Amino acid sequence: MNIRELAPMLINPYNHQSLHPVGEQHLEDVSGNRIPVVKGIPDFLALEKIGGMNRKYQRLYDSISPFNDIAEKVISFFIDLDKLRSKWMADVEVKPGYKVLETSVGTGWNIRVLPDFAEYYGLDISGGMLQQAVRNMEKWNRSIQLFRGNAEYLPFRDNTFDSVFHVGGINFFDNRVRAIREMIRVAKPGTRIVIIDETAVHIQKRYRKIPFVKGYFNNGTTDEMRALAPVELVPGNMRELEVKLLEHGRMYQLSFRTV
Template sequence: MTDQSTSKETRRQQRAWRRQAASYDRKVERAERTMLDGSREWVAARATGRVLEVAVGTGRSLPYYPSGIELVGIDLSPEMLAIARTRAAETGVGDELRQGDAEALPFADASFDTVVCALALCSIPRPEVALAEMARVVVPGDSVVLVDHTRSDRAVVFVGQWLIERFTIPTQGEHLTRRHRGEVEAVGLEVVEHERLRSGAVERIRATRPLG
């Protein structure tokens, strides 16, 4: 996925994931057992019907999905997808895993009953564009479910996040201080569940696409 329509920022992010793919699970495991504990379970528990996971990565959410769903996963990185396909074979979850860009989802309008994005909006170059795409492909009345880093309201935590970003943004494209609720609402989704955890540094959102 390196054609002329792909933005420079997206190509840079793709290169970053290529470098990180082999070590990603090891690096993220500790954070998911501590600060992000329960996050993947939370989003997966809200998935029903035909589900799209945007930025499925190495498939770390796959073991948590309920039985009976049809899961399609999309990711920018073929290296990450290769690991996800192994995990899909082990778990029996992941009907279709394919390469694609979150900012230009290759699906028709209203194709999915649930759209999930777990810990990925922090690194998508234009999260507002990706959210508009998620809103487009979800069935009216159904849910877009998100969990991600967000800027803490506690000054001491925010300073720590800001300092970490000085490294993570240029090397990994990862932002810790973005705020996504306003972007969710700006694309016309209605927030029906919202909570912030870990001193406000982790945010969970379930939003629906209005009927009509």
């Protein structure tokens, strides 16, 4: 999708002004703020200086992005990852013609197991992960429009998407309340939102034992509390609120429907 086709659904996420294309390499709002488009990916982080935990984990994912898919292939020798992800994605609503957004899309492996009759959009804070996602989509012959940005400031107009989901990452967002409110804002009325992340037990058993990444996962009480389904952060007027555990308690799933 070229930027002229994209522009009508986009906003500057920091001031909510409309965007218009400037050639094929930039989007611009009425205040003159410019968003570069790099190899077809609008880079909204050009307008934000990332800090806090968001910066910490951006560095982690940029660092591991060259090895992410190698790890996926190694694990696939022991576990059917497509089957596993299909179970995770079971409650993500996808119908023909739907606009489906994944925040923290990573290298695109969740999109791989979803039906190809919808329009897919993915946002991630890690440029390294997005570069790998581009290669994966070409390899799998799948189509997705990618964006580099902060999930706490989504660059989309209100009521844009028919389905919104997130897998992994929200536990350690700087502002989980804002991230959830943003998912709700860009979803159409009646949209099902699905949020999946790892539980404290799984983080303890897995990531805190891996030398390269264990420093990113502390042992503090704050981290333990964040690795719980953030039910209290969902606005009280949302419908069909449900929490369940996946994969023998290694993951939680929080889902609800917008009004």
